[in-house]
Amino acid sequence: xxxxxxxxxxxxxxxxxxxxxxxxxxxxxxxxxxxxxxxxxxxxxxxxxxxxxxxxxxxxxxxxxxxxxxxxxxxxxxxxxxxxxxxxxxxxxxxxxxxxxxxxxxxxxxxxxxxxxxxxxxxxxxxxxxxxxxxxxxxxxxxxxxxxxxxxxxxxxxxxxxxxxxxxxxxxxxxxxxxxxxxxxxxxxxxxxxxxxxxxxxxxxxxxxxxxxxxxxxxxxxxxxxxxxxxxxxxxxxxxxxxxxxxxxxxxxxxxxxxxxxxxxxxxxxxxxxxxxxxxxxxxxxxxxxxxxxxxxxxxxxxxxxxxxxxxxxxxxxxxxxxxxxxxxxxxxxxxxxxxxxxxxxxxxxxxxxxxxxxxxxxxxxxxxxxxxxxxxxxxxxxxxxxxxxxxxxxxxxxxxxxxxxxxxxxxxxxxxxxxxxxxxxxxxxxxxxxxxxxxxxxxxxxxxxxxxxxxxxxxxxxxxxxxxxx
Numbered sequence: 070x071x072x073x074x075x076x077x078x079x080x081x082x083x084x085x086x087x088x089x090x091x092x093x094x095x096x097x098x099x100x101x102x103x104x105x106x107x108x109x110x111x112x113x114x115x116x117x118x119x120x121x122x123x124x125x126x127x128x129x130x131x132x133x134x135x136x137x138x139x140x141x142x143x144x145x146x147x148x149x150x151x152x153x154x155x156x157x158x159x160x161x162x163x164x165x166x167x168x169x170x171x172x173x174x175x176x177x178x179x180x181x182x183x184x185x186x187x188x189x190x191x192x193x194x195x196x197x198x199x200x201x202x203x204x205x206x207x208x209x210x211x212x213x214x215x216x217x218x219x220x221x222x223x224x225x226x227x228x229x230x231x232x233x234x235x236x237x238x239x240x241x242x243x244x245x246x247x248x249x250x251x252x253x254x255x256x257x258x259x260x261x262x263x264x265x266x267x268x269x270x271x272x273x274x275x276x277x278x279x280x281x282x283x284x285x286x287x288x289x290x291x292x293x294x295x296x297x298x299x300x301x302x303x304x305x306x307x308x309x310x311x312x313x314x315x316x317x318x319x320x321x322x323x324x325x326x327x328x329x330x331x332x333x334x335x336x337x338x339x340x341x342x343x344x345x346x347x348x349x350x351x352x353x354x355x356x357x358x359x360x361x362x363x364x365x366x367x368x369x370x371x372x373x374x375x376x377x378x379x380x381x382x383x384x385x386x387x388x389x390x391x392x393x394x395x396x397x398x399x400x401x402x403x404x405x406x407x408x409x410x411x412x413x414x415x416x417x418x419x420x421x422x423x424x425x426x427x428x429x430x431x432x433x434x435x436x437x438x439x440x441x442x443x444x445x446x447x448x449x450x451x452x453x454x455x456x457x458x459x460x461x462x463x464x465x466x467x468x469x470x471x472x473x474x475x476x477x478x479x480x481x482x483x484x485x486x487x488x489x490x491x492x493x494x495x496x497x498x499x500x501x502x503x504x505x506x507x508x509x510x511x512x513x514x515x516x517x518x519x520x521x522x523x524x525x526x527x528x529x530x531x532x533x534x535x536x537x538x539x540x
Contacts, residue, residue, distance in 0.1 A: 118242040121323035125188075126254065128317035129235065130262045132192070132310040136224055137266020138273065139199075139307045140372070141394055143221045145387050146300060148376045151214055158498035160218050161373055164225050165491040169484055175230050176343065176480020180473060184238040185321060191227050192315040198223050200308035206301020217300060220307075233479045236463060240472050242323045248467040252460045257405030261398070270391040273298040343477025346470075352532050353469055355525055357482040360421050360462045362522035363428045365489045366515040367455045371397070373494060378508050383439060396445040400452030408457040417465045418526055418533050424454040424461075425519050432516035436509040493518075 147157040179187065202220055206212040235255065243251045276297035281290055347354040371394070379390045412420040431447045431454075438444060470478050496502075497511045526533065 117244070117326065118323045121242055121321045122239070122251075122254075124317050124321040125235075125238070126258045128188075128192075128314040130258055131317070132195075132314040133259060133262030134266045134269065134310070136228075136307060136310075137262060137394075138270045138303055139220060140224055141266065141270040141391055142273070142300060142303050143217050144372055144376050145390055146217055147214060149380050149387065149390075153214070154377055154503050155498060155500075156214075158373055158494060160221065162491060162494040162498060164222055165487055165494060168226075168229055168487045169491070171226065172229060172480045172483040172487060174480075175233060176477040176483070179230075179234050179237050179476030179479075180343075184234050184241065185318065185323075187230065187234050188238075188318045189315060191230050192311050192318065195223065195227055196308055196311035196315060198308075199304050199311060203301050203305035203308055206299065206304065211299065212301050212304075220304060229483075233476060233483070236467075236479070237472065237476050240467050240475060241325055244326055245468070248464055252463040252467065253405050253409060255463075257402055259401075261402055266394075266398075270394070273303060343474055343481055346474050347478055347481060350469075352529065353466075353478075355529060356418075356462075356465065356533050357478070358485045359522050359525045360425075360458060361482060361486045361489070362519045363425050363455050363458050365486055365493070366428070366432070366519060367451065368490055369493050369497070369511075369515070370451075374497065374508065374511055377503060378435070381503070381508050382506055383441065383444060385441065389441060389444075393445060393448045396449040397452035400449035400454075401456035403449075404453040404456035405460065408460055412457070412461075416534055417461050418530050420461045421458050422523055422526055424457045425523055428454040429516040429519040432512040432519070435512040 144157060147160075148154040199220060202212070202216050205216065236252075239251050239255060240248070272295050277293075277295045279292060279294045347357070375393060376390055379385050379393070383389060408420075412423070415423070428451055431450050434447055435444075438447065466475070466478075493511075493515070496514075501507055502511055
């Protein structure tokens with residue numbers, strides 16, 4: 070009897086030991102599953118800086134809509150209303166050249182100073198300059214085209230600080246498991262505001278009259294009239310949103326998550342540190358430069374080529390130009406919502422190669438198309454591809470570049486972007502490209518440029534997927 074009792078105790082202890090072991094393994098699997106699915110799957114987990122990110126996105130959305138209207142209105146005003154495409158091309162090329170040097174300082178500044186204060190600074194400067202210009206227009210009954218160039222230049226440089234700072238700040242206050250979602254949300258928010266800005270620009274630049282109108286062959290009734298806005302009225306709206314953005318950002322409170330070691334060296338020392346980091350991580354350097362091709366062409370197309378293309382090739386007005394921007398933003402919005410799900414079985418490099426090739430194909434299509442609905446569809450595909458590449462690219466960079474160097478790394482990538490953009494703009498401002506229907510040839514050149522940029526991504530595909538490994 071005592072033997073049987075001892076034996077039972079022995080088997081019970083083994084059973085309990087096995088149960089504990091199974092329980093431990095179950096907990097480990099559960100933790101691993103949550104880590105793979107991301108914190109959104111853990112219903113008990115809340116993002117630490119959720120409130121700060123909401124404030125950030127809200128401020129970005131409000132100012133982004135008005136900025137979008139201005140950045141659509143000014144190119145159209147200079148290239149089509151005043152028939153000064155060469156002047157605008159020279160202006161854009163000059164600003165791009167200055168950005169070569171400005172960008173280095175911006176990246177160093179983003180890594181050294183408080184990023185919230187940087188947002189407050191650019192909002193304050195934007196509010197003062199844009200509102201002063203608007204009031205000048207009201208006082209004089211209009212604006213000289215030099216003021217339009219001033220605001221375009223100011224907004225151009227604000228963009229060059231705003232977006233690198235936005236990504237660096239988002240990385241700083243987000244948990245690593247949220248990086249994919251945060252980059253998607255930034256793209257969704259940014260493109261939604263672009264879409265709204267484009268829609269508003271289409272109305273404000275041309276005005277609308279009550280009565281029937283045609284939409285893709287359907288006759289609809291427009292119940293109200295909106296008068297065309299003058300440029301200084303658009304600037305008043307733009308400047309007011311800078312003020313509102315300043316107030317919202319000033320209310321933002323957050324807890325830093327990423328480790329941020331402030332570099333107290335000189336600007337040259339800080340830039341050299343960023344360059345040395347990328348030079349010692351050559352696959353990250355290669356990835357950062359090669360994946361910029363579509364973004365480079367999109368900036369050239371959006372700010373310079375499309376207004377001329379709409380006027381000379383499609384022979385249409387401001388409404389078509391502004392609505393095209395809405396479709397571009399809508400495509401980008403779709404990418405922000407679904408790009409990670411659609412391409413979840415592909416690697417980052419495979420996703421970028423697919424979308425870049427699609428963009429090149431659309432540019433070739435632009436050469437032969439004169440159908441307006443198909444033009445809108447093509448713009449939507451370019452917007453989707455560009456946003457999808459940006460999301461994939463920034464998620465990759467968030468994962469592989471530390472927060473204390475991301476600003477400088479971004480500025481060095483940006484230098485390549487600026488140099489390539491400047492080269493393309495300088496080429497396309499030649500008189501040949503704005504004569505007759507020759508505006509179609511820049512699209513052919515940019516299509517081949519994108520395909521050429523894909524070559525290093527194909528050649529070093531495996532190394533790019535594991536950039537920290539020794540190659």
